Every structure is written in C-alpha cells, then in structure tokens.
Amino acid sequence: MNDQGRYQPFTYYQLMETSLRELLVEKGIVTHEQVDEEVAAMRARTPERGAKVVAKAWVDAEYKKRLLANATAACEELGLEIPGLRLVAVENTPQVHNAIVCTLCSCYPRVLLGIPPDWYKSRNYRSRMVREPRAVLAEFGLRIADTVQIRVHDSTADMRYLVLPMRPKGTEGWDETRLASIVTRDAMIGVALPTVA
C-alpha cells in the first residue's frame, strides 16, 4: 500500500512523508506493515461507532445514565475499541444545546468517530464557534431558539466530547439499528440534529 514502486510526481510534503517513513523503517522504529495496519484501523473508525452509542442511550435509560457518568466506559461496554480516549458525553435537552470546537487545533474524538472533517479544523469554525455559535449553527442550517441555552465546549485539554442529541419525534418503536442510521457525525459534533427523513 505504500508508494514504493509507484512513482508519482511528489510534492515537497509527500517527499517528506515517504522519506520519513523509509528512515523510520530502516531504523526499526516502525514497519511498513504497522503503518498499513494503522491506516486500516483508522479507516474502520467511522461515525457509525458513535451513532451506536447514541442509539443505545436513546432506548436504554440506564445505559444513558452510565454514558453521561463515564462515556469511555460506556463505549467500551459496547465493545468499541477506543485506546486512550477520555470521552465526555454532553446531553442535548429541550433547554440545552451543546456544540464542540477546538479553537487551538482540532481535538476531536477521532478514535471513536474517525478523522474530523476539514471544516472542523478550519480557521473560520475555530475562530467563530466560541464567539457567535448561533450564527455559525445557522450557517449549518440549524436555528436554536433563544429559550434554549447553547453550551460551546472548547476542547483544550485531555477530554474529548460527544454530543448526545435528543431522540427526534417520529421514531417511536424503532430498533437501535434504525435509530443509529439517523445519527450523523455532525449531530454528534452539535452542528446538526438527527432528522427523520
């Protein structure tokens, strides 16, 4: 899976990546296989994993309590492998809407949800989300009433955040798989709400 043997025009940074990787392999610090395995492991980390957690919290009130008390343990309970993740679940209610940002860089629960989207790492999101969250959410098409408190979480240290959205109306009787299918990555960041199609 590495580029050796497939000679493409490099950019300076691709040259750096190839050179660094080859040096590290020569020094016995990593192997090509380890790099490939880690790439595969990261590909397997998708928002579906978080959606599973949310869906279970929607159907199981005791699980939801455990999730809100210790989200790391709650994910592990479902067999999700999340090495080193200190996860905090924050619950949306009729009175509170949560949204997550990392103004300083791009901290995100990647080991649960996968690599964050470009916009989450962008200057515009990182700059404005703490200062004018309602305007930013409106750009995402989400208008939050003034009667609802917005809590913006700036992820500056060791915790990572997962928004637990409210279960929408019209999902009565749905099983966990069907519920999970409407929980999007953006809803777990807090810039969208799950919707019934």
Next chain:
Amino acid sequence: MQAQFETDYPALAPRFKVGDKVKVRATAPLGHIRTPFYIRGHVGEIERLCGSFPNPEELAQMRSGLPAIPLYRVRFKQKEVWPDYKGPGSDVVEIEIFQHWLEKA
C-alpha cells in the same frame, strides 16, 4: 471532590471545588499554552474537576509535566466574555483549564 477521570500520576492537590468562582490569569508567556487567549482575565465558575494530568506546557518541551496538575472544566457566560455577544444571557462557553492558570475570583 470526585474527579471525572482518575490519574495514575503523582499530582498536586486540587485547590478549587465545583461552583467556585475563578479568574483566568491574564498573562501571555511564551511556549506551548493550552489556555486560550480569549479567556484570559475572565471570571467563570468551576463546573467539574476533570482529573489531574501532566502539564502540556512541559510535555511540549520533552519534559515529564509532573506532578500532574488538576484540570477543571470552567463555565463562562458568553455575555461576560464578549461585549457584543448577540445570543441570550444563558449561553455559556466551557473550557478545560489547568489549575495554575486559575486564581480565586
């Protein structure tokens, strides 16, 4: 006070408890800092003790960052942080801040 996450490291004792009013020190040293510029000098309330963690300022310099420092989630009213904040008075921003950046308000 119960920490959200336990620490394996030797740690300093927590000085603050939930509900305490704290002020973020308004200083701008050099190095790797995880207390955002926009919140320095502002007063907030301790929402929870996250746990104690090695100091990222020191880890960035290839040092151990020990003893671990208590890390708090601090809640700030948006209308107090931004003079031109347009949303309701209830809106807040919550930030994780290390103890050495906080003083009693």
Next chain:
Amino acid sequence: MIERGHHDMGGLPAGKVEPTEHDYPEWERRVDAMVQLLRSGGKITVDELRKNIEQLPREAYDHLSYYEKWISSLTQTLIQRGIISTDELGRKMEEVTKRAGPVRD
C-alpha cells in the same frame, strides 16, 4: 506580534464556515498513522507535535493543508528528539528524489 500565537484564534473575526470535506489520500492517512504509532510507542507526545505546528511561520500555518502541517511538525519533532537527524533526512530525500523524480511545485 508573538504575544498571541497565530493558532490561538478563538474569538477572532473570520468568514463563513464552508462545510468542505475531502477524502483523504493514502499519503495523508500514512502521516496520521505514523503520528499514532509514534505516540502510542511513547516516542513523541502530541504536545510536542502541537508546539511544532504552532511554531510554523504564520503563512505556512494558514496556507499548508492539515497533513502538510502535520508531516512538517512530525519531522521537526523527531529531529528534536534525536530519532532522526537533519543529515539523515536530507540524504534520504535525495535518494527518494533520484528514484521518484523531482518534487512538483
């Protein structure tokens, strides 16, 4: 000018959030993978990586892509740690260039 790091942008004026995404090419995924492997192997910390990204000149910080910044930072971090040397890197880059052709602009 250095009182506030240019990465420390919370609250600064900025434009509309463009909900762009891209499918990450293999080389970017490999940067990500190497970062994870070296961190979990205890060779580097995320704090050093962040510090080195913050230390990039402002133009580089604003114009390089996310993984261009990370490969730059990862490389600097490994040099600082003495895991690779500048000379080794330079020679390897020459060798790779001989095989693969010159970098494109």
